[in-house]
Amino acid sequence: MPFCLQLGVCMVNGATDIAFYIQHGKEERYLECKGSMVWTSDDTKVKIAQAMMAMSNLRNGGVIVVGMKEPQRGVWEPDIMTDEQVASFTQDDIAQWVNDYAVPAVQFAVEPFVLDTNKFVIIKVREFDSYPTICRKPKQLGGREVLKKGAIYYRSNSKNESAPISSEEDMRELITLAKNKGIAREIEYFRELGFVATLPAPREDDALKYEQEREGR
Amino acid sequence: MTNEELLAEIKSRGYWRVEMHSTEYQEKRLPSRRAMQDLINKATVSLRGWPYPYFRAEETTYDGKGLEGQVNWGYHKEYWRLYESGQWIHYLGLHGAWIPRGELFQHQSPLPPQHAGYLHVRGGVLFTLTEIFRFAAGLAQAGIFKPTAFLSIQLHNTHDYMLYESFERIWFSVQKYVNPSNTPIEQQESMPVNQIVAVADQMALETAIKVFEVYGWVPSEAAVRMLAEDQKKLIERRL
Numbered sequence: 345m346p347f348c349l350q351l352g353v354c355m356v357n358g359a360t361d362i363a364f365y366i367q368h369g370k371e372e373r374y375l376e377c378k379g380s381m382v383w384t385s386d387d388t389k390v391k392i393a394q395a396m397m398a399m400s401n402l403r404n405g406g407v408i409v410v411g412m413k414e415p416q417r418g419v420w421e422p423d424i425m426t427d428e429q430v431a432s433f434t435q436d437d438i439a440q441w442v443n444d445y446a447v448p449a450v451q452f453a454v455e456p457f458v459l460d461t462n463k464f465v466i467i468k469v470r471e472f473d474s475y476p477t478i479c480r481k482p483k484q485l486g487g488r489e490v491l492k493k494g495a496i497y498y499r500s501n502s503k504n505e506s507a508p509i510s511s512e513e514d515m516r517e518l519i520t521l522a523k524n525k526g527i528a529r530e531i532e533y534f535r536e537l538g539f540v541a542t543l544p545a546p547r548e549d550d551a552l553k554y555e556q557e558r559e560g561r
Numbered sequence: 562m563t564n565e566e567l568l569a570e571i572k573s574r575g576y577w578r579v580e581m582h583s584t585e586y587q588e589k590r591l592p593s594r595r596a597m598q599d600l601i602n603k604a605t606v607s608l609r610g611w612p613y614p615y616f617r618a619e620e621t622t623y624d625g626k627g628l629e630g631q632v633n634w635g636y637h638k639e640y641w642r643l644y645e646s647g648q649w650i651h652y653l654g655l656h657g658a659w660i661p662r663g664e665l666f667q668h669q670s671p672l673p674p675q676h677a678g679y680l681h682v683r684g685g686v687l688f689t690l691t692e693i694f695r696f697a698a699g700l701a702q703a704g705i706f707k708p709t710a711f712l713s714i715q716l717h718n719t720h721d722y723m724l725y726e727s728f729e730r731i732w733f734s735v736q737k738y739v740n741p742s743n744t745p746i747e748q749q750e751s752m753p754v755n756q757i758v759a760v761a762d763q764m765a766l767e768t769a770i771k772v773f774e775v776y777g778w779v780p781s782e783a784a785v786r787m788l789a790e791d792q793k794k795l796i797e798r799r800l
Binding site for chain 1: 644
Protein backbone atom coordinates (compact mmCIF):
# COMPACT_ATOMS: atom_id res chain seq x y z
CA MET A 345 0.00 0.00 0.00
CA PRO A 346 1.46 3.40 -0.88
CA PHE A 347 2.48 5.50 2.07
CA CYS A 348 -0.04 8.20 1.28
CA LEU A 349 -2.92 5.76 1.52
CA GLN A 350 -1.69 4.41 4.83
CA LEU A 351 -1.51 7.96 6.04
CA GLY A 352 -4.96 8.80 4.84
CA VAL A 353 -6.48 5.85 6.63
CA CYS A 354 -5.26 6.72 10.09
CA MET A 355 -3.93 10.24 10.17
CA VAL A 356 -5.88 11.35 13.15
CA ASN A 357 -3.50 10.61 15.97
CA GLY A 358 -0.16 11.97 17.08
CA ALA A 359 1.78 8.83 16.27
CA THR A 360 0.76 9.05 12.65
CA ASP A 361 1.79 12.68 12.57
CA ILE A 362 5.24 11.77 13.78
CA ALA A 363 5.49 8.93 11.30
CA PHE A 364 4.59 11.43 8.63
CA TYR A 365 7.33 13.82 9.71
CA ILE A 366 9.87 11.01 9.63
CA GLN A 367 8.77 9.65 6.29
CA HIS A 368 8.31 13.00 4.67
CA GLY A 369 11.83 12.72 3.31
CA LYS A 370 12.68 16.40 3.22
CA GLU A 371 12.87 19.39 5.49
CA GLU A 372 10.23 22.03 5.55
CA ARG A 373 10.09 25.37 7.17
CA TYR A 374 8.33 23.83 10.16
CA LEU A 375 10.29 20.57 10.03
CA GLU A 376 13.99 20.17 10.75
CA CYS A 377 15.85 16.88 10.62
CA LYS A 378 18.99 16.17 12.61
CA GLY A 379 21.42 13.30 12.48
CA SER A 380 21.79 10.79 15.30
CA MET A 381 23.43 12.50 18.23
CA VAL A 382 23.71 12.50 21.96
CA TRP A 383 22.37 15.43 23.92
CA THR A 384 25.44 15.78 26.12
CA SER A 385 27.60 16.96 23.21
CA ASP A 386 28.00 20.75 23.06
CA ASP A 387 27.62 20.64 19.32
CA THR A 388 24.23 18.95 19.71
CA LYS A 389 23.08 21.46 22.29
CA VAL A 390 23.92 24.38 20.04
CA LYS A 391 22.24 22.89 16.97
CA ILE A 392 19.11 21.98 18.89
CA ALA A 393 18.98 25.36 20.62
CA GLN A 394 19.25 27.20 17.30
CA ALA A 395 16.52 25.05 15.79
CA MET A 396 14.22 25.42 18.80
CA MET A 397 14.59 29.18 18.98
CA ALA A 398 13.98 29.43 15.24
CA MET A 399 10.91 27.18 15.37
CA SER A 400 9.45 29.12 18.28
CA ASN A 401 9.46 32.26 16.14
CA LEU A 402 7.34 30.65 13.42
CA ARG A 403 3.58 30.76 13.23
CA ASN A 404 2.42 27.36 14.56
CA GLY A 405 5.92 26.47 15.75
CA GLY A 406 7.66 23.43 14.34
CA VAL A 407 9.05 19.96 14.79
CA ILE A 408 12.62 18.68 15.08
CA VAL A 409 13.28 15.03 14.28
CA VAL A 410 16.56 13.70 15.65
CA GLY A 411 17.76 10.40 14.23
CA MET A 412 17.78 11.13 10.51
CA LYS A 413 20.52 11.13 7.89
CA GLU A 414 20.91 12.97 4.62
CA PRO A 415 22.40 10.52 2.11
CA GLN A 416 22.05 13.10 -0.63
CA ARG A 417 21.46 16.80 -0.41
CA GLY A 418 17.88 17.54 0.57
CA VAL A 419 16.85 13.91 0.97
CA TRP A 420 16.37 12.65 4.51
CA GLU A 421 15.84 9.11 5.75
CA PRO A 422 15.89 7.33 9.09
CA ASP A 423 19.29 6.73 10.67
CA ILE A 424 20.31 4.38 13.44
CA MET A 425 20.01 5.95 16.86
CA THR A 426 21.06 4.06 19.96
CA ASP A 427 19.04 3.74 23.15
CA GLU A 428 21.69 5.78 24.95
CA GLN A 429 21.44 8.58 22.46
CA VAL A 430 17.65 8.62 22.70
CA ALA A 431 17.70 8.49 26.51
CA SER A 432 20.07 11.44 26.68
CA PHE A 433 17.35 13.80 25.43
CA THR A 434 15.22 14.68 28.42
CA GLN A 435 12.72 17.50 28.80
CA ASP A 436 14.45 18.90 31.88
CA ASP A 437 17.98 18.86 30.49
CA ILE A 438 16.97 20.45 27.21
CA ALA A 439 14.81 23.06 28.92
CA GLN A 440 17.56 23.97 31.33
CA TRP A 441 20.19 24.40 28.63
CA VAL A 442 18.15 25.96 25.84
CA ASN A 443 16.21 28.32 28.05
CA ASP A 444 19.42 29.54 29.59
CA TYR A 445 19.99 31.14 26.17
CA ALA A 446 16.43 31.73 24.96
CA VAL A 447 14.29 34.53 26.26
CA PRO A 448 11.37 34.27 26.69
CA ALA A 449 11.69 30.57 27.37
CA VAL A 450 10.92 28.26 24.48
CA GLN A 451 7.94 26.01 25.13
CA PHE A 452 8.31 22.51 23.79
CA ALA A 453 7.74 18.82 24.35
CA VAL A 454 10.28 16.10 23.77
CA GLU A 455 9.47 12.44 23.26
CA PRO A 456 11.15 9.30 22.01
CA PHE A 457 9.52 7.55 19.08
CA VAL A 458 9.99 4.23 17.35
CA LEU A 459 9.10 3.62 13.73
CA ASP A 460 9.70 0.13 12.42
CA THR A 461 13.01 -0.65 14.13
CA ASN A 462 14.37 2.88 14.13
CA LYS A 463 14.43 5.13 17.13
CA PHE A 464 14.01 8.88 17.08
CA VAL A 465 13.70 11.87 19.35
CA ILE A 466 10.90 14.24 18.47
CA ILE A 467 10.92 17.82 19.74
CA LYS A 468 7.73 19.75 19.14
CA VAL A 469 8.21 23.47 19.60
CA ARG A 470 5.36 25.88 20.26
CA GLU A 471 4.99 29.28 18.63
CA PHE A 472 5.96 32.08 21.03
CA ASP A 473 3.20 33.44 23.24
CA SER A 474 3.83 37.15 23.40
CA TYR A 475 7.25 38.20 22.22
CA PRO A 476 9.63 36.57 19.75
CA THR A 477 12.37 34.44 21.17
CA ILE A 478 15.77 36.10 21.33
CA CYS A 479 19.12 34.59 22.16
CA ARG A 480 20.16 36.39 25.30
CA LYS A 481 23.84 35.46 25.55
CA PRO A 482 26.65 34.25 23.34
CA LYS A 483 28.11 30.77 23.18
CA GLN A 484 31.62 30.02 21.98
CA LEU A 485 32.52 26.62 20.58
CA GLY A 486 35.84 25.74 18.98
CA GLY A 487 36.82 29.38 18.90
CA ARG A 488 33.67 30.36 17.01
CA GLU A 489 30.65 32.20 18.25
CA VAL A 490 27.90 29.68 17.58
CA LEU A 491 25.08 31.40 19.44
CA LYS A 492 24.91 35.15 19.16
CA LYS A 493 23.72 37.48 21.86
CA GLY A 494 20.68 39.44 20.68
CA ALA A 495 20.15 37.26 17.61
CA ILE A 496 16.65 36.26 16.62
CA TYR A 497 16.88 32.77 15.19
CA TYR A 498 14.45 32.08 12.39
CA ARG A 499 13.67 29.74 9.54
CA SER A 500 13.60 31.83 6.47
CA ASN A 501 11.07 31.74 3.69
CA SER A 502 13.87 31.22 1.23
CA LYS A 503 15.92 28.51 2.95
CA ASN A 504 15.08 25.76 5.42
CA GLU A 505 17.81 26.64 7.85
CA SER A 506 17.74 27.81 11.48
CA ALA A 507 19.89 30.93 11.48
CA PRO A 508 19.85 34.49 12.80
CA ILE A 509 17.26 36.52 10.96
CA SER A 510 18.93 38.47 8.22
CA SER A 511 16.42 39.49 5.61
CA GLU A 512 14.01 42.37 5.66
CA GLU A 513 11.23 40.07 4.45
CA ASP A 514 11.68 37.63 7.34
CA MET A 515 11.88 40.45 9.86
CA ARG A 516 8.68 41.97 8.51
CA GLU A 517 6.94 38.60 8.72
CA LEU A 518 7.98 38.10 12.33
CA ILE A 519 6.97 41.62 13.33
CA THR A 520 3.56 41.11 11.75
CA LEU A 521 3.06 37.86 13.64
CA ALA A 522 4.06 39.49 16.93
CA LYS A 523 1.93 42.56 16.25
CA ASN A 524 -1.14 40.51 15.39
CA LYS A 525 -0.74 38.36 18.48
CA GLY A 526 -0.35 41.52 20.52
CA ILE A 527 -3.53 43.07 19.14
CA ALA A 528 -5.55 39.93 19.75
CA ARG A 529 -4.14 39.60 23.26
CA GLU A 530 -4.75 43.21 24.20
CA ILE A 531 -8.32 43.10 23.00
CA GLU A 532 -8.87 39.95 25.02
CA TYR A 533 -7.29 41.62 28.05
CA PHE A 534 -9.45 44.73 27.78
CA ARG A 535 -12.49 42.56 27.28
CA GLU A 536 -11.68 40.71 30.49
CA LEU A 537 -11.39 44.05 32.26
CA GLY A 538 -14.75 45.08 30.87
CA PHE A 539 -13.42 47.93 28.72
CA VAL A 540 -14.44 46.17 25.53
CA ALA A 541 -17.94 44.87 25.14
CA THR A 542 -18.17 41.11 24.91
CA LEU A 543 -18.63 40.23 21.29
CA PRO A 544 -22.10 41.60 20.75
CA ALA A 545 -24.22 40.13 18.03
CA PRO A 546 -26.30 42.74 16.21
CA ARG A 547 -29.13 43.98 18.42
CA GLU A 548 -32.44 42.48 17.43
CA ASP A 549 -33.75 45.66 15.82
CA ASP A 550 -30.44 46.19 13.99
CA ALA A 551 -30.48 42.60 12.76
CA LEU A 552 -34.01 43.13 11.52
CA LYS A 553 -33.01 46.29 9.65
CA TYR A 554 -30.19 44.44 7.93
CA GLU A 555 -32.54 41.64 7.04
CA GLN A 556 -35.12 44.02 5.60
CA GLU A 557 -32.39 45.74 3.65
CA ARG A 558 -31.38 42.42 2.08
CA GLU A 559 -34.92 41.74 0.90
CA GLY A 560 -34.56 38.00 1.25
CA ARG A 561 -31.06 37.71 -0.16
CA MET B 562 -28.94 36.83 -17.03
CA THR B 563 -30.43 39.07 -14.36
CA ASN B 564 -28.99 39.17 -10.89
CA GLU B 565 -32.04 37.34 -9.56
CA GLU B 566 -31.73 34.61 -12.18
CA LEU B 567 -28.05 34.15 -11.45
CA LEU B 568 -28.72 34.08 -7.74
CA ALA B 569 -31.29 31.34 -8.25
CA GLU B 570 -28.80 29.40 -10.34
CA ILE B 571 -26.04 29.69 -7.75
CA LYS B 572 -28.43 28.56 -5.01
CA SER B 573 -29.46 25.52 -7.04
CA ARG B 574 -26.14 23.82 -6.19
CA GLY B 575 -23.39 24.11 -3.59
CA TYR B 576 -22.44 27.67 -2.73
CA TRP B 577 -20.91 30.02 -0.17
CA ARG B 578 -22.99 32.78 1.34
CA VAL B 579 -21.12 35.60 3.02
CA GLU B 580 -22.78 38.27 5.12
CA MET B 581 -20.80 41.04 6.83
CA HIS B 582 -21.80 44.27 8.47
CA SER B 583 -21.43 46.33 11.60
CA THR B 584 -23.37 45.17 14.63
CA GLU B 585 -24.89 48.66 14.68
CA TYR B 586 -27.16 49.56 11.81
CA GLN B 587 -26.57 52.97 10.26
CA GLU B 588 -28.43 53.64 7.07
CA LYS B 589 -25.86 55.72 5.24
CA ARG B 590 -22.33 54.66 5.94
CA LEU B 591 -21.64 54.63 2.21
CA PRO B 592 -23.59 57.51 0.69
CA SER B 593 -22.43 57.26 -2.93
CA ARG B 594 -21.54 54.91 -5.71
CA ARG B 595 -18.05 56.35 -5.72
CA ALA B 596 -17.59 55.54 -2.03
CA MET B 597 -18.76 51.96 -2.62
CA GLN B 598 -16.58 51.39 -5.64
CA ASP B 599 -13.54 52.82 -3.93
CA LEU B 600 -14.14 50.63 -0.92
CA ILE B 601 -14.45 47.39 -2.88
CA ASN B 602 -11.54 48.33 -5.06
CA LYS B 603 -9.31 48.81 -2.03
CA ALA B 604 -10.49 45.71 -0.19
CA THR B 605 -10.49 43.27 -3.12
CA VAL B 606 -8.16 40.34 -2.55
CA SER B 607 -6.07 39.11 -5.48
CA LEU B 608 -3.96 36.16 -4.53
CA ARG B 609 -4.44 33.57 -7.24
CA GLY B 610 -5.41 35.00 -10.56
CA TRP B 611 -9.08 35.45 -9.81
CA PRO B 612 -10.04 38.25 -7.44
CA TYR B 613 -12.28 38.03 -4.41
CA PRO B 614 -14.80 39.40 -5.07
CA TYR B 615 -15.00 39.68 -8.84
CA PHE B 616 -15.20 43.42 -9.28
CA ARG B 617 -15.10 45.60 -12.33
CA ALA B 618 -16.54 49.03 -11.72
CA GLU B 619 -17.90 49.29 -15.26
CA GLU B 620 -19.83 46.04 -14.86
CA THR B 621 -21.56 46.97 -11.62
CA THR B 622 -25.05 48.41 -11.24
CA TYR B 623 -26.14 51.01 -8.73
CA ASP B 624 -29.76 51.64 -7.77
CA GLY B 625 -29.27 54.46 -5.30
CA LYS B 626 -29.33 52.09 -2.32
CA GLY B 627 -26.60 49.64 -3.18
CA LEU B 628 -23.99 48.50 -5.63
CA GLU B 629 -24.31 45.09 -7.27
CA GLY B 630 -21.97 42.94 -9.26
CA GLN B 631 -22.07 39.52 -10.82
CA VAL B 632 -20.07 37.19 -12.97
CA ASN B 633 -21.30 34.14 -14.78
CA TRP B 634 -18.39 32.90 -16.77
CA GLY B 635 -17.86 29.17 -17.08
CA TYR B 636 -17.79 27.79 -13.57
CA HIS B 637 -17.23 31.24 -12.03
CA LYS B 638 -20.61 32.22 -10.65
CA GLU B 639 -20.85 35.09 -8.23
CA TYR B 640 -23.35 37.65 -7.14
CA TRP B 641 -22.67 40.35 -4.57
CA ARG B 642 -24.29 43.48 -3.24
CA LEU B 643 -22.94 46.25 -1.06
CA TYR B 644 -25.56 48.34 0.73
CA GLU B 645 -25.42 51.93 1.87
CA SER B 646 -25.31 50.66 5.44
CA GLY B 647 -22.04 48.90 4.68
CA GLN B 648 -23.72 45.50 4.65
CA TRP B 649 -21.96 43.09 2.32
CA ILE B 650 -23.69 40.05 0.83
CA HIS B 651 -21.92 37.63 -1.44
CA TYR B 652 -23.06 34.40 -3.08
CA LEU B 653 -20.31 32.33 -4.60
CA GLY B 654 -20.95 29.12 -6.53
CA LEU B 655 -18.60 26.21 -5.87
CA HIS B 656 -16.49 25.31 -8.87
CA GLY B 657 -16.89 21.62 -8.11
CA ALA B 658 -20.65 22.04 -8.36
CA TRP B 659 -20.46 23.08 -12.01
CA ILE B 660 -17.42 21.45 -13.56
CA PRO B 661 -18.25 17.99 -14.92
CA ARG B 662 -16.54 15.16 -13.07
CA GLY B 663 -14.60 14.02 -16.14
CA GLU B 664 -13.18 17.50 -16.57
CA LEU B 665 -12.50 18.10 -12.92
CA PHE B 666 -10.53 14.86 -12.61
CA GLN B 667 -9.30 14.63 -16.19
CA HIS B 668 -5.90 13.28 -15.21
CA GLN B 669 -7.23 10.64 -12.87
CA SER B 670 -8.03 7.10 -13.73
CA PRO B 671 -10.28 5.69 -12.52
CA LEU B 672 -12.39 8.72 -11.79
CA PRO B 673 -13.44 9.28 -8.17
CA PRO B 674 -16.90 8.00 -7.27
CA GLN B 675 -19.89 9.90 -8.58
CA HIS B 676 -21.15 12.47 -6.08
CA ALA B 677 -23.45 15.46 -6.14
CA GLY B 678 -20.41 17.73 -6.30
CA TYR B 679 -16.79 18.10 -5.32
CA LEU B 680 -14.97 20.47 -3.02
CA HIS B 681 -11.25 21.07 -3.28
CA VAL B 682 -9.58 21.07 0.15
CA ARG B 683 -7.33 24.03 -0.49
CA GLY B 684 -8.75 25.87 -3.49
CA GLY B 685 -12.41 25.43 -2.67
CA VAL B 686 -12.28 25.82 1.08
CA LEU B 687 -9.08 27.10 2.68
CA PHE B 688 -8.10 29.58 -0.01
CA THR B 689 -11.64 30.83 -0.51
CA LEU B 690 -12.02 31.38 3.23
CA THR B 691 -8.66 33.11 3.40
CA GLU B 692 -9.85 35.50 0.70
CA ILE B 693 -13.17 36.05 2.44
CA PHE B 694 -11.58 36.86 5.79
CA ARG B 695 -8.94 39.07 4.18
CA PHE B 696 -11.65 40.92 2.30
CA ALA B 697 -13.48 41.35 5.62
CA ALA B 698 -10.26 42.74 7.08
CA GLY B 699 -10.04 45.19 4.18
CA LEU B 700 -13.61 46.39 4.75
CA ALA B 701 -12.97 46.62 8.47
CA GLN B 702 -9.85 48.71 7.94
CA ALA B 703 -11.90 51.13 5.91
CA GLY B 704 -14.08 51.69 8.96
CA ILE B 705 -17.48 50.55 7.71
CA PHE B 706 -17.91 47.90 10.41
CA LYS B 707 -17.25 50.15 13.39
CA PRO B 708 -17.44 49.53 16.27
CA THR B 709 -17.88 45.78 15.98
CA ALA B 710 -18.08 43.62 12.91
CA PHE B 711 -20.51 40.80 12.38
CA LEU B 712 -19.41 38.06 10.00
CA SER B 713 -21.45 35.10 8.85
CA ILE B 714 -19.96 32.63 6.42
CA GLN B 715 -22.10 29.75 5.32
CA LEU B 716 -21.60 26.80 3.04
CA HIS B 717 -24.90 25.61 1.57
CA ASN B 718 -26.27 22.71 -0.43
CA THR B 719 -23.26 20.45 -0.24
CA HIS B 720 -24.96 17.24 0.81
CA ASP B 721 -23.08 14.36 -0.86
CA TYR B 722 -20.24 16.63 -1.99
CA MET B 723 -16.83 14.98 -1.75
CA LEU B 724 -13.62 16.61 -0.52
CA TYR B 725 -10.67 16.11 -2.83
CA GLU B 726 -7.07 17.15 -3.21
CA SER B 727 -4.30 16.99 -5.76
CA PHE B 728 -2.17 13.90 -6.08
CA GLU B 729 0.96 15.54 -4.74
CA ARG B 730 -0.71 16.28 -1.41
CA ILE B 731 0.11 12.98 0.19
CA TRP B 732 -1.53 13.98 3.46
CA PHE B 733 -4.84 13.84 1.69
CA SER B 734 -5.38 11.26 -0.95
CA VAL B 735 -8.40 9.30 0.12
CA GLN B 736 -11.74 9.86 -1.51
CA LYS B 737 -14.03 9.07 1.32
CA TYR B 738 -14.85 12.37 2.97
CA VAL B 739 -18.36 13.26 1.94
CA ASN B 740 -20.81 15.67 3.53
CA PRO B 741 -23.55 13.47 4.97
CA SER B 742 -25.93 16.34 5.66
CA ASN B 743 -27.63 19.22 3.93
CA THR B 744 -27.49 21.46 6.98
CA PRO B 745 -25.61 24.64 6.10
CA ILE B 746 -22.17 24.83 7.67
CA GLU B 747 -21.90 28.20 9.32
CA GLN B 748 -19.24 30.23 11.05
CA GLN B 749 -20.55 33.33 12.77
CA GLU B 750 -18.35 35.85 14.54
CA SER B 751 -18.71 39.29 16.10
CA MET B 752 -15.47 41.04 16.84
CA PRO B 753 -13.86 44.45 17.18
CA VAL B 754 -12.80 45.68 13.78
CA ASN B 755 -9.08 45.89 14.51
CA GLN B 756 -9.09 42.29 15.65
CA ILE B 757 -10.22 41.01 12.25
CA VAL B 758 -7.04 42.20 10.63
CA ALA B 759 -4.97 40.43 13.25
CA VAL B 760 -6.73 37.10 13.15
CA ALA B 761 -8.12 36.86 9.61
CA ASP B 762 -5.78 34.13 8.37
CA GLN B 763 -6.09 32.09 11.53
CA MET B 764 -9.87 32.34 11.44
CA ALA B 765 -9.86 31.21 7.83
CA LEU B 766 -7.83 28.15 8.74
CA GLU B 767 -10.05 27.35 11.72
CA THR B 768 -13.21 27.76 9.68
CA ALA B 769 -11.78 25.52 6.97
CA ILE B 770 -11.06 22.85 9.55
CA LYS B 771 -14.65 23.14 10.78
CA VAL B 772 -15.87 22.47 7.23
CA PHE B 773 -13.54 19.48 6.86
CA GLU B 774 -14.77 18.06 10.13
CA VAL B 775 -18.37 18.17 8.96
CA TYR B 776 -17.22 16.19 5.93
CA GLY B 777 -15.70 13.64 8.28
CA TRP B 778 -12.08 14.61 7.90
CA VAL B 779 -10.33 15.60 11.13
CA PRO B 780 -6.98 16.93 9.90
CA SER B 781 -4.02 15.67 11.86
CA GLU B 782 -1.44 18.04 13.30
CA ALA B 783 0.81 17.37 10.31
CA ALA B 784 -2.00 18.08 7.88
CA VAL B 785 -2.87 21.32 9.67
CA ARG B 786 0.76 22.40 9.42
CA MET B 787 0.74 21.73 5.71
CA LEU B 788 -2.53 23.57 5.24
CA ALA B 789 -1.07 26.51 7.15
CA GLU B 790 2.03 26.39 4.96
CA ASP B 791 -0.06 26.33 1.80
CA GLN B 792 -2.14 29.21 3.11
CA LYS B 793 1.05 31.15 3.73
CA LYS B 794 2.23 30.47 0.20
CA LEU B 795 -1.10 31.71 -1.10
CA ILE B 796 -0.84 34.91 0.93
CA GLU B 797 2.70 35.49 -0.28
CA ARG B 798 1.66 34.63 -3.83
CA ARG B 799 4.19 31.82 -3.95
CA LEU B 800 1.77 29.14 -5.15
